[in-house]
Amino acid sequence: MxxxxxxxxxxxxxxxxxxxxxxxxxxxxxxxxxxxxxxxxxxxxxxxxxxxxxxxxxxxxxxxxxxxxxxxxxxxxxxxxxxxxxxxxxxxxxxxxxxxxxxxxxxxxxxxxxxxxxxxxxxxxxxxxxxxxPRDQLARHLLTRVLASWDPEVRRLGAQALVRALPGAEDRRHALAALTETAAAAADVDVWHGAALGQAALLAATADVPADLVATLAASAHVVPRHNKGARVDVLEALLALAAELLPHLPNRRLPAAFGDAFVEALGLADARLAPALRSLAAALDPADVDRAAWLDQLTSGRPGYAHALGEVLAADDSDAGAVLVAAVAGAADMAVRVAAMDALARVLARAADPAVAAGPTVHAALTGLADFTIDRVRGDIGSQLRLAAAAAVRGLPRSVVAALDADTVDDLCARLLRVAADKIDRLRTDAAAALDWIVPGLFPAVPAASLATIYAAHFGRLTGLLASGLSERQTAALWLGLASSMSAASSESVVRATRDAVGAYLPTLDPPALTALVDDTIGRMVVDGRIMLKTDSELLELVAFFFDDGSLPNPALDPALYVRVYNKVTKLYSAGTKTASARLLTACVAVYAGLVMAGHSKVAEMALKKLVGLLGSPISPVRQRAADALFLLVADVDSDGALAVVGDIEAADWQGPTYAGSAAAVGPAVLACFGY
Structure with a gap:
């Protein structure tokens, strides 16, 4: 109308x-x-x-x-x-x-x-x-609607916006009194949570708070509405935030019992949403009231909240506490504890009067965290959380600390950061590149935001140039390993081509011990603790296949044990691929088995050839076709009278049709006979 x-x-x-x-x-x-x-x-x-x-x-x-x-x-x-x-x-x-x-x-x-x-x-x-x-209309909307929103994040933002909407001290005191009444009368935990967050934000921005209002706020922890378990973290967050801002206004700077109980409860939880509130309250506490030894014991028992609090109360020269945090980063069973300990070390260093003297534990822990690639069967790459915290800690090192680092430490940091700079996770790549630029400016320029295929192609294309730019062999090896194992994130033919170009340019520059170490590192990250991660292990196996395709691996006579280790690891993956019918994993196995046959290690070559012959009978069409193609090339290189006939039989067989089982039964023994087995 x-x-x-x-x-x-x-x-x-x-x-x-x-x-x-x-x-x-x-x-x-x-x-x-x-x-x-x-x-x-x-x-x-x-x-x-x-x-x-x-x-x-x-x-x-x-x-x-x-x-x-x-x-x-x-x-x-x-x-x-x-x-x-x-x-x-x-x-x-x-x-x-x-x-x-x-x-x-x-x-x-x-x-x-x-x-x-x-x-x-x-x-x-x-x-x-x-x-x-009008300002009063905006403030009223925040007080009555936004702080009562059902979304906790909206309530958090609303509390911050309320302070900006009320620049006058008198207006803030009136709003504080209104929120106190709202919290006392709230029957809904969402309304109470928003009011409590608003109270904390206004207290932080208000210098003179009436004593009677302070007393009312101090008693407010006893009037929390009933709530379910899912809302408990929000309640604790609000109580801690309110306690941190209320503490300076209390006559004796002692937390009321209800706030203290909430603090102890939050310290024992592994929820990252509580970390900012825990840090704020710990920083507001009187150092004499903190039992550091008890907190450190709780941390070693697997309670990450204590690490967040310790980051605000530990002295930078407390070497014993620093050693406990470093040990937690390296060996705590719970990844949340390791991440929290890494953050705590970085915060302790940030408060140090002389950072150059106190930087040792933080740098040591960062080196440990950057090399953490822990994989959980359910949650996946949980080590990425620690790598992210470690990269942030390196980026946060004071300039005086960076200038005082010795050459070996810089080399170690750059190598591990280069590996993380090629990670599949966008934020990890960005943070690691920023940390690299902080340690060695201009070493690893960031790639502009683009598709993953473009990013990886640019990184691979840069690898050859980095070889001549002064990077150590360890650094280029780390970058190469990161790029190659992250390659599948792009699923792009251009990335695959760039990978092969990088193999051709990079692998010949390594001497046999360095190349052996690179292969060992690659196969060492497969089948960790007896657990097989199909996607990750397939990617790593494809990387090993690239080593064989390039022909750069050491002569088996120089390092026969390397080929045995590769065969043993790929055979575990072969069994897993057969059980799970994983075409990708079995296809990668075909490529590595073919490389082992061509390498010429007598015993390993025989076992690998028999595995390839067995794959001719795989029920997965792409796998048996790839096995037939590999055997075709291997037999074509054999100088024997019957090899030419076997090549013709392989080529004539219909590996895609229903007769493949008969073809495999006929061709398999002939292939073995060509090699004298």
Missing amino acids: MRARLMPADLYGDLGRLLAATLHFERRVLSRKLGGNVRDASCYVCWALFQAAALPAPLVRGLVADLVLLGCFDREVNLRRAASAAVQEAVGRQGLDSAEGVALVQTLDYFSVGNLPACFLEIAPAMVTLGAV
């Missing part, structure tokens, strides 16, 4: 009041929140209304203010963008096209509102400055 200009003008006022309510409509039904469709439709109605006719200025200003609040604080990006479009229509058609109106549209544009933290912390304050929404 409005787009057709059929709505009577005397109804615009009623419509405006209706829209003011529906733009923020939300209703909870059991565990679900409803209302997104209503808010979306309201934005569309506003957009059509602004097109219909010239509206009264108060109505336009009121609707624009509500739309701005929706565009800044709604959880859903599509609704924020719908509100942005309606505001743009109002500016263009309702006489708001002044300098402030243009700035409003540019600030609240389609792309800007896509970033939720920026909406809360940057765009919302700008809206107040531009006069698009």
Whole structure:
């Protein structure tokens, strides 16, 4: 009706009041929140209304203010963008096209509102400055709606935005009192959590808090609403944040019992969401109240929360505590403990008066963490968490520490960072490249954001140039290993070609011991602790096949044990591939077995050839075809009278059809006879 200009003008006022309510409509039904469709439709109605006719200025200003609040604080990006479009229509058609109106549209544009933290912390304050929404209306919306959101992340952002919305100390004290009343009366844990986070944020930004309000806040831990187990972490997070900001205002700087109990409970949990609150509260504690020895004992018992807290209370010259943290990084059973200990060492170093003297434990732990490639059968590459923490610790080393590192330590750090810089995980590649640039500027320039195929192709193409750029053999070996084992993430023929080019340029530069060490490192990461990871082990086996294809492996007469180790490991994978019918794993086995036959190690070659002959009868069509192709090439190189006939038999057989079993039974013994077996 409005787009057709059929709505009577005397109804615009009623419509405006209706829209003011529906733009923020939300209703909870059991565990679900409803209302997104209503808010979306309201934005569309506003957009059509602004097109219909010239509206009264108060109505336009009121609707624009509500739309701005929706565009800044709604959880859903599509609704924020719908509100942005309606505001743009109002500016263009309702006489708001002044300098402030243009700035409003540019600030609240389609792309800007896509970033939720920026909406809360940057765009919302700008809206107040531009006069698009009154400050008191924005603060009231935060207090009554945003801090009561069902989404914990929205509540966290809302608490930060509330401080920016209230620059005056008196306004903050009033808001603090209002939130205290809200928390005391809350029957919903979401409302209580938002109020508690708001209280903590306002306390941190308010210098003078009335004593009676401090006493009320100190008793607030006893009035937490009933909640289920899933909400317990949110409750503990709010209690810790509130306790950290409340502690400086307490007369004796002693935590009330309920807050202390929450602190002890949180220290024993392995939830990363609690880490910031634990650090804040630990930093606010009186050092005399901290039993460091007991905390270190708890850490060694597998409780990561204590590591987060220790990072704020340990002295940089406490060598015994540093040794405990380093040991936790290297050998704790729980990966969460290892990551937390790595973060704690980095934070201890950041607070050191003389970082160059205290850097040893952090650097040692970072070297350990960067080499952690632990694979969990259920969770996958859990070692990536520790590699990420270690790369961040290296990037956080003070410049004075970096300048004082000896050449061997720099070489070790660069080698391990180069390996991580070729990781499959985007954030790991980015952080490791930044850490490399911090240690040796310009060593490993970042590749611009692009597809994985482009990134890996660029890295492989750069490898040959790095060989002549002063990198040590250990560093280039680490980079090569990372690139090759990460290759399958791209699934691109261009990456495969680049890999082969890198093999041809790189492997001939290694002497036999270095090449042996590279192969041993590769096969050593297969079938770890008797567990087979099909995808990872297939990638590593394909890498070993590249070594054979290039012909760069040491002569079997120089290192016969290497070929035995390769055969034993690939045979374990052969058994796994047969049981799981993994075409990729068995195809990689074919390539390695063929390489072992060509290498000429007498006993290993015989066993590998028999495995290849057995694969002619594989029920997996691509596997038996690949085995037939490999045997065709091997037999063609044999100088014997019957070899030519066997080659013809292999070529004539239909390895894709139903007669493959008969062909395998006929061709197999003939192939073995050609080799004298």
